[in-house]
Amino acid sequence: MQAAGFKAFIPGSFPPAGIDQLIPKLFRKTNEATRLLGKLDGVTLLLPDADFFLLMYLKKDAASSSQIEGTIATMVNAIEAEVNPHAALPDDVDDIFHYLKALHYGMERIKKDDFPVSLRLIKELHFQLLNQARASHFSDPGEFRKSQNWIGGTRPDNARYVPPPVPAMQIALTDLEQFIHEDDFYPIILKAGLIHAQFETIHPFLDGNGRTGRMLITIYLWQKALIEKPVLFLSSYFKKHQQTYYEKLEGYHQGKVFEWLDFFLDGVIEIAAEAILIAEKITTLRENDMSKIQALGKRSAELGIHIMPRLFAQPMVNVQTIAKWTGYTRDGAYKIIRRFIDLGILALQEPYGKRGQVFVYKDYLNIFL
Numbered sequence: 001m002q003a004a005g006f007k008a009f010i011p012g013s014f015p016p017a018g019i020d021q022l023i024p025k026l027f028r029k030t031n032e033a034t035r036l037l038g039k040l041d042g043v044t045l046l047l048p049d050a051d052f053f054l055l056m057y058l059k060k061d062a063a064s065s066s067q068i069e070g071t072i073a074t075m076v077n078a079i080e081a082e083v084n085p086h087a088a089l090p091d092d093v094d095d096i097f098h099y100l101k102a103l104h105y106g107m108e109r110i111k112k113d114d115f116p117v118s119l120r121l122i123k124e125l126h127f128q129l130l131n132q133a134r135a136s137h138f139s140d141p142g143e144f145r146k147s148q149n150w151i152g153g154t155r156p157d158n159a160r161y162v163p164p165p166v167p168a169m170q171i172a173l174t175d176l177e178q179f180i181h182e183d184d185f186y187p188i189i190l191k192a193g194l195i196h197a198q199f200e201t202i203h204p205f206l207d208g209n210g211r212t213g214r215m216l217i218t219i220y221l222w223q224k225a226l227i228e229k230p231v232l233f234l235s236s237y238f239k240k241h242q243q244t245y246y247e248k249l250e251g252y253h254q255g256k257v258f259e260w261l262d263f264f265l266d267g268v269i270e271i272a273a274e275a276i277l278i279a280e281k282i283t284t285l286r287e288n289d290m291s292k293i294q295a296l297g298k299r300s301a302e303l304g305i306h307i308m309p310r311l312f313a314q315p316m317v318n319v320q321t322i323a324k325w326t327g328y329t330r331d332g333a334y335k336i337i338r339r340f341i342d343l344g345i346l347a348l349q350e351p352y353g354k355r356g357q358v359f360v361y362k363d364y365l366n367i368f369l
Contacts (some may be wrong), residue, residue, distance in 0.1 A: 006149065006156035009253055010168050014175045014198055018130070023190065025258065029265040030187050034226075036272035037189075041228045043279040052245030052312035053282060054229055057275070058329055060368050062099035065214045068239050071095045074250035075368065080349075083316045084358050088202055094134040102128035106219045107230060117220050119177045122199075125215060130208050138205035144173070161250065171327070172202045180220070188226045192217050193264035197252040214238065231275055237267040258303045281367050289363075290341045298341065307336070315361035316349060 039168075047053050063075040074095035078100075081093050105128045109115045127142025138148075145166065152160030164172055176198050177189070186194075199213040214235050222230040240246040244263065252260040286308075293304035303326065310325055311317070322333035337359055340346040349360040 006159075006162060008156070008165050008168075009160040010164055011175075011198070011201060011296065012292060014172065014305065015179055015194055015314060016255070018192075019186075019257065022258050023187070024263065026190065026261055026265060026331065027188045029262065029269065030189055031033045033189050033268040033272065034187070036269055036276065037221075037232065040231065040272045040276050040279070044229055044231055044275050047279060049286070049309045049312045052309055053233055053279065054344070055313040056315075057231050057233055058100055058103055059096070060090055060213075061218075061235045062096045062103065064233075064235035064239040066092070066099055068094040068214075068242060068245075076365070079314065079316050079365070080358065081120055082314060083202065083318050083321055087358075098129050099215070102126075103215055103219075103224070104191075105266055106215065107222070109220065110223050117216070117223050119173055125219075126205055126208055126212050127217075132308070137333075141208075142181045144169070144204045145206045148205075149203060151203070163201070163214065167357055168339050169202055169204055173204055175288055176202065177195050189223065190270060191218050192262060193212075193261050194244065195220060196259075196264070197257075197260050199361065200249050201253055207347060219271065232272060234264075234267045234271055237271050241267075267319070278367055282364070285363055285367070286312075289345050292345065296339070303336065307340075311345075311361045312364065315365045316358055317346070318356055318358050320356075 018153045020258050025206070044050050044053065057118065059075050059078055063073065063078060064070075066073065071090075071092040073090040073096055075096075075271075077089045077093045078096040080082060081089050085342075106121065106125050109203065110117075110122065115121060122344060123142050123144065129136060133139075133141075136314040138204050139293075148156060148162070148165060150156045150159035150162045156162045165170065176195065179198075180195060196213050196217050200209060203209045205212065218230045218233055220228050221232060241263075246261045248256075248263045288303070290308065293308065294301050296304060307322065314321070319330050319333045322328070322336055323330055326333060326336065337346060339360070341348070346359040347362060349358040349364050
């Protein structure tokens with residue numbers, strides 16, 4: 001009981017006692033998850049436009065992670081906002097863009113600066129996520145909290161969960177960072193699951209803990225080279241099973257570590273298998289549409305081959321987009337769009353926007369929905 005009259009959770013030792021005995025029980029699922037991640041790596045690396053595929057997955061994860069926190073904007077809203085900022089879209093599409101900004105920042109920080117996953121990086125991710133964001137007035141971007149927070153309820157004494165008080169939080173964060181850096185025998189996938197659950201248990205920020213913690217899973221797996229490209233994003237799995245996700249995290253607080261890790265591994269297996277299927281569908285679609293383009297005259301085919309990869313990153317375009325990509329006039333760009341419509345690649349999406357018509361690569365976009 002705290003002096004203020006409420007009970008806050010005080011984390012025990014970390015990693016949790018008895019984790020060594022749990023690893024053999026999770027052996028099969030851990031192996032299956034690792035196998036599928038290896039297969040996903042292989043399929044992804046064969047994609048000629050793998051980086052564009054990654055950009056779409058980033059948008060998908062950004063939307064799902066934000067929706068868990070109550071955002072109503074979708075991946076399609078975010079894509080449309082990029083090409084038509086004047087479209088009538090939910091205000092909270094801004095949450096998705098801040099999430100994307102933070103993810104890009106974290107990956108560039110690790111890639112360019114060889115920076116390790118650490119408390120400092122976590123704070124930097126949080127800053128990118130919430131600095132000048134739509135609802136960041138009391139979030140103190142980039143800083144661990146200096147006061148008590150809680151989840152559910154109107155105050156700590158009627159809350160569903162009260163994270164550790166600040167002194168206990170600081171100790172728990174030190175233990176977490178040490179575990180992240182420790183060169184131990186734990187399978188990396190299980191470590192990622194433990195890191196996420198422990199981070200959510202500590203809840204070190206005033207806001208944005210869920211989104212930061214989910215981002216941390218992919219960044220950690222990538223930094224540890226378990227995946228060559230950061231294409232494993234679990235937010236859509238957590239969104240699909242949102243109530244169970246919360247229940248398993250709450251159970252983790254109560255010592256039900258096996259149940260959490262079992263659920264987490266199910267997510268890795270499901271999302272990796274889904275991503276493999278998506279990559280295979282994209283490969284087939286790309287081959288079919290490239291064949292259509294290559295059947296055109298030489299100049300048109302060269303231009304089409306230049307545009308197609310960009311559509312894999314931005315499957316909604318307008319005349320201005322194509323003009324920018326090609327250097328053509330508006331009339332020239334519109335002729336290219338008409339050619340893509342005739343080939344069945346693009347279709348009219350929004351005929352009466354303030355900035356003109358919007359066209360969508362529907363067959364590709366639908367693969368992610």
